[in-house]
Amino acid sequence: SAAAPRPWKLFGAMCLVRLPQITQPLEKVEEEMAALMQQIELEKSHYSDHEIRKLQEEEQLKKKKESLYDEDEARGKTVIMAQDLEEKWEQKFLQFKAAPRITDADKSNDRTSLNRKLDSNLMLLVKQKIGNQELWLLPQVEWQPGETLRSTAERAMATFLGDHIQAKVLGNAPYGIYKYKFPRAIRTENNLGAKVFFFKAFLQSSDLSQAELKADYQWVTKKELGDYLKSEYLKKVNRFLLD
Amino acid sequence: DALLGCHRSYRSRPTHGIGKFKYLLPKELPKKRKEKVRMKEIDAGTEYQYGDVNIQMTSHDLCLVEHFAQYVHRLCNRLSIRVNESYAMPTKTNEVLFMEERGSKMQLDAVLTTHQRVIQVRGLSSTFAPILLEIIQSSQPEGVHLLMKEHTEADFKSRLKARPELEELLAEMS
Numbered sequence: 001s002a003a004a005p006r007p008w009k010l011f012g013a014m015c016l017v018r019l020p021q022i023t024q025p026l027e028k029v030e031e032e033m034a035a036l037m038q039q040i041e042l043e044k045s046h047y048s049d050h051e052i053r054k055l056q057e058e059e060q061l062k063k064k065k066e067s068l069y070d071e072d073e074a075r076g077k078t079v080i081m082a083q084d085l086e087e088k089w090e091q092k093f094l095q096f097k098a099a100p101r102i103t104d105a106d107k108s109n110d111r112t113s114l115n116r117k118l119d120s121n122l123m124l125l126v127k128q129k130i131g132n133q134e135l136w137l138l139p140q141v142e143w144q145p146g147e148t149l150r151s152t153a154e155r156a157m158a159t160f161l162g163d164h165i166q167a168k169v170l171g172n173a174p175y176g177i178y179k180y181k182f183p184r185a186i187r188t189e190n191n192l193g194a195k196v197f198f199f200k201a202f203l204q205s206s207d208l209s210q211a212e213l214k215a216d217y218q219w220v221t222k223k224e225l226g227d228y229l230k231s232e233y234l235k236k237v238n239r240f241l242l243d
Numbered sequence: 244d245a246l247l248g249c250h251r252s253y254r255s256r257p258t259h260g261i262g263k264f265k266y267l268l269p270k271e272l273p274k275k276r277k278e279k280v281r282m283k284e285i286d287a288g289t290e291y292q293y294g295d296v297n298i299q300m301t302s303h304d305l306c307l308v309e310h311f312a313q314y315v316h317r318l319c320n321r322l323s324i325r326v327n328e329s330y331a332m333p334t335k336t337n338e339v340l341f342m343e344e345r346g347s348k349m350q351l352d353a354v355l356t357t358h359q360r361v362i363q364v365r366g367l368s369s370t371f372a373p374i375l376l377e378i379i380q381s382s383q384p385e386g387v388h389l390l391m392k393e394h395t396e397a398d399f400k401s402r403l404k405a406r407p408e409l410e411e412l413l414a415e416m417s
Contacts, residue, residue: 019380020381023384121381170373170376171369171370171372171373172369173369173373200373200377242377
C-alpha cells in the first residue's frame with residue numbers, strides 16, 4: 001500500500017547564537033590564583049635584555065657622579081638610554097584607551113541590539129503565531145517535502161532576518177527535538193501534532209543592518225530564556241545550550 | 244697448567260650462554276626513514292566520521308598557547324577521542340617598525356613572535372564534532388586564534404623542510 005501519511009507535522013527551527021566577544025570576568029579564586037602565579041613567576045624569572053641594559057646604565061650614571069671626570073664622557077655617546085625608552089612606552093600606553101566592557105548596560109536592557117552582554121552567548125527569539133497564540137519561539141518554519149531539515153532551518157533564518165546573514169550552521173545533524181500534540185479541537189487523524197527540530201548556527205558578522213521582517217525579535221541570554229519560553233519548550237532547548 | 248687454565252663453557256655444559264641478556268630486551272626493528280603520509284579518510288553516508296581533523300591554535304603568547312593546547316589534549320582524552328599527534332609548528336618572528344612622523348622621524352622596533360600548536364584528532368562523529376567545537380570555542384582564551392580543518396597532504400608537507408640539494412640532484416638526473 002502507499003506510504004501512510006505521517007500524522008506529525010515537521011518544523012525546522014534555527015537557534016542563532018552570537019558568540020561572546022569578551023572573556024567573562026574572573027572569579028575571586030581565579031583572580032587570587034592568577035596573582036599568586038604571576039608573583040611566583042616574577043621571582044623565579046631571570047633578567048631580560050632590557051632590564052640588564054637598564055641596570056648597566058644606572059651603574060654607569062653612578063660612576064659618573066662619583067668620579068666626576070670620567071673618561072667615558074670624552075667618547076660622547078649619543079645612545080638612547082633604556083630609561084628614556086621606558087618613559088616613551090609608558091606615555092604610549094597611557095594614550096591607549098580600551099573600549100568599554102559594559103556597553104549596553106547603559107542602554108538599559110535594550111534587548112533588540114546585539115551589543116548587549118558582550119561576554120555571553122546571545123540567542124535570537126522571535127514572536128510567532130501558532131494556532132491562536134502568539135508565542136516567543138526560536139524562528140521556525142514548516143518542513144516541505146523534498147528539502148533537508150537543515151535547509152528548512154536556514155530558510156527559517158532567512159525569512160526572519162533577510163538573506164544576507166553570515167551564519168555558519170554547525171553540521172547536518174539536529175541538536176534537539178521538541179514534539180507536542182495539538183489540542184483536541186484541531187486534532188485529526190492525519191494531524192496529531194508537530195515535531196520541531198532545532199539546529200544551531202553561529203553568527204559570523206555582528207552587524208544586522210538589513211531590515212528585519214518581523215518586528216518582534218529579541219537577543220536573549222540563556223538565563224533570560226526562562227522569561228520568554230514555555231517550560232516544556234525551555235527544557236528541551238536548554239539541553240543543547242552551553243553557557 | 245695454571246696459565247692455560249680457562250673456564251670456557253662448551254656448548255654441552257649446562258652453563259653455556261650464562262652471560263646472555265639480549266634476549267630479555269625488547270626487540271628493536273630497523274628504523275624506516277620514510278614516513279607514511281596518508282591515513283584513512285572515512286566519509287560514510289549517514290554515519291559521518293571525519294577522517295583526520297587538525298585543531299590549530301595560534302597566538303603571540305607562548306605560555307597561553309601551550310596551556311591551551313594541553314587543555315584541549317586532555318579534554319580529548321577525557322572524551323575518549325583518539326588524538327593522533329600533537330605538535331608545534333615553527334615560530335614566526337615579525338619585526339614591527341613604527342614610523343612616527345610628528346616632529347622627529349623615529350623608528351620604534353617591536354619584535355613579535357607567533358606560535359602555533361596543532362592537535363590532530365581522528366574519529367570524530369558528525370554529531371559530536373560541532374559540540375566539541377563549541378566547547379573549545381567557549382573556553383578560548385583572549386588572544387588565541389582557533390582553526391579547525393581537515394588534514395591534507397599540504398599540511399603534512401608544511402612540516403617538512405625542503406631539501407634543495409636533493410632536488411638539484413634529481414633535476415640533474417632527469
